[in-house]
Structures are given as C-alpha cells and as structure tokens.
C-alpha cells in the first residue's frame with residue numbers, strides 16, 4: 001500500500017518541520033507531492049525480480065517490466081509469535097472486532113499503536129516482558145491515558161473461543177503482536193548475500209539499491225527511508241548523466 005508502515009503511526013514528532021502530524025496525513029501529503037512532481041505510482045504486488053542481461057526483470061500483478069536500475073524499498077516484516085489470529089498491523093478501527101485489545105510488546109510500535117487504538121475508544125492493555133523500551137514520552141503518555149501495563153510474557157495468554165485470556169486481567173477481543181521487525185528482502189533472497197554500500201545504497205548487484213527499513217531495521221525512521229532513497233536516486237541520476245555523456 002503506498003505509504004507503507006508509516007500509515008499506521010499515531011503521531012510523528014521527529015520529522016523536522018512536521019511535528020505532531022499523524023502518519024496517515026504525512027503519507028497523504030507525501031503521495032500528493034510525489035504525484036505533483038510527476039512520479040507514477042502503480043499499486044500491484046511484485047511477485048519476483050530477476051537479473052537478466054544486465055537489467056532487472058520484474059513480474060508483478062500488473063504484468064512484466066524491465067528496468068536498468070532498481071530501488072528495493074520493501075520495508076520490514078514482523079517477528080511472529082505462536083498466537084492464533086494475532087494481528088501484526090492495525091490500519092483502522094475496521095480491523096478490530098469488539099471493544100478490547102491486548103498488545104504484546106514493549107517498544108515504540110507497541111506503545112504508539114496502543115495510543116492510536118485507545119483514541120478510538122477501545123480498551124487497551126499492553127503486555128511487556130521487561131521494562132518498556134519505548135521512548136519516555138510515549139511511555140508517559142500511555143501511563144497518563146490510563147492504558148493498563150502488565151509485566152509478563154505471551155505464556156500468560158491463552159486463546160479461547162471468546163477471545164484472548166490474560167492471566168489475572170480478563171478476556172480481550174483482539175490481540176496484536178509488536179515484538180520487533182526484520183528487513184524484508186524476500187524478493188532478492190534468491191540472489192544470495194547482497195551487500196549494501198554506503199552512501200549510495202547500491203548493492204553488490206550492480207544497479208540494485210536497497211533503502212529504508214529493508215536496508216537497516218536499526219535505522220527504522222522515516223527520515224532514514226527518505227535520505228537513503230535520495231542517495232540512491234542521486235546516484236542513479238549521476239550514472240544516467242554519465243551514460244549520456246554529460247558532466
């Protein structure tokens with residue numbers, strides 16, 4: 001979906017000049033800006049990427065295409081727990097059934113999602129294994145909102161017909177897991193180990209760039225996704241100019 005994970009961010013405070021915007025409204029303004037600049041955005045799942053005679057052959061839900069350079073920005077995928085029907089992403093109130101949600105995880109994503117869902121009038125409880133790792137302001141906001149924090153692990157949760165039973169706390173209609181993410185490079189895994197070089201973000205496969213969360217989950221920030229994309233785009237533009245005999 002255009003906009004990616006940022007669409008689910010409650011409030012983004014760390015983008016210079018855009019303090020306090022919701023992730024969704026930031027994405028809408030990014031999309032509008034990109035379209036105004038002439039960027040063509042096609043929504044289609046990419047099924048495979050193969051290198052053929054120096055170009056990248058892309059097979060997608062909208063047919064097959066070849067490109068001489070390719071920027072992979074497929075983001076990350078969640079670490080999964082053995083909890084039936086648990087959610088790993090919440091896009092809107094329509095994703096929830098009933099009025100309560102148990103969130104498992106203690107980092108920024110768990111706390112940010114808790115605040116967003118709580119704002120929809122849902123009873124939210126966060127189950128975290130160790131001291132919360134989310135940033136202080138998120139933790140304080142969650143505490144001030146009165147969202148329940150329970151220390152323990154997923155062993156305290158048993159799924160039943162009526163929902164997820166959390167020992168000593170009751171039953172929740174929904175459960176969501178935010179216990180970390182890993183870069184999603186599944187489309188290029190078959191190419192073997194692919195090294196990403198700084199600052200261009202070009203890889204050991206000539207013409208292939210990897211940016212954003214797919215390049216580094218430790219740097220999982222919108223500003224990094226943007227700046228790594230910029231580095232890659234500038235490197236490609238330089239190569240195109242050189243190929244055309246320009247400076």
Ligand SMILES: Cc1cc2nc3c(=O)[nH]c(=O)nc-3n(C[C@H](O)[C@H](O)[C@H](O)COP(=O)(O)OP(=O)(O)OC[C@H]3O[C@@H](n4cnc5c(N)ncnc54)[C@H](O)[C@@H]3O)c2cc1C
Nearest residue numbers: 001004005006009012045046074075212213220221222225
């Ligand atoms: C709850 C939450 C709160 C956050 N808060 C902040 C914050 O306050 N500040 C901040 O800087 N960052 C925040 N982040 C992090 C930020 O959202 C990510 O770092 C950023 O979205 C990474 O961008 P990306 O483009 O690398 O990946 P993503 O946003 O994950 O985008 C990847 C895109 O690739 C698409 N895709 C993947 N595979 C395929 C395929 N096979 N075919 C077609 N498309 C595909 C996906 O559908 C998606 O649109 C937050 C994240 C979350 C989840």
